[in-house]
Amino acid sequence: MVILQQGDYVWLDLKTGREFDVPVGAVVKLCDSGQIQVLDDEGSEHWISPQNATNIKPMHPTSIHGVEDMIRLGDLNEAGILRNLLIRYNERVIYVRTSL
Structure with a gap:
């Protein structure tokens, strides 16, 4: 719980x-x-x-405010990726990357 x-x-x-x-x-x-x-x-x-x-x-702390490089998401799943895109879109910073 x-x-x-x-x-x-x-x-x-x-x-x-x-x-x-x-x-x-x-x-x-x-x-x-x-x-x-x-x-x-x-x-x-x-x-x-x-x-x-x-x-x-x-929620993992990285998903609260979003990250530029999505490989750094603690919640690296469908919901985490979509929320990260939503946060960045709302901030007018829509470009993200996924890299190692």
Whole structure:
């Protein structure tokens, strides 16, 4: 079980059943009596019950603000890559590289 605090960044796996189900980034807004309120990267708020807490995973620090060279991502998976691209696009720094 992961202990979360307000301000922590997490991966939220909503399991919508769509073709491209990928966890989205979210920030913890409130932890109250087992319930966790998060705000995802798309601006939607979600309340997560203790039964669904397995849908939340902690985010690696490199995924919080993004990196220029994606090989340095601690979350080097589909969700981490897509979030890195989103962060850099929103900052108008859309060019990234993947190198060794």
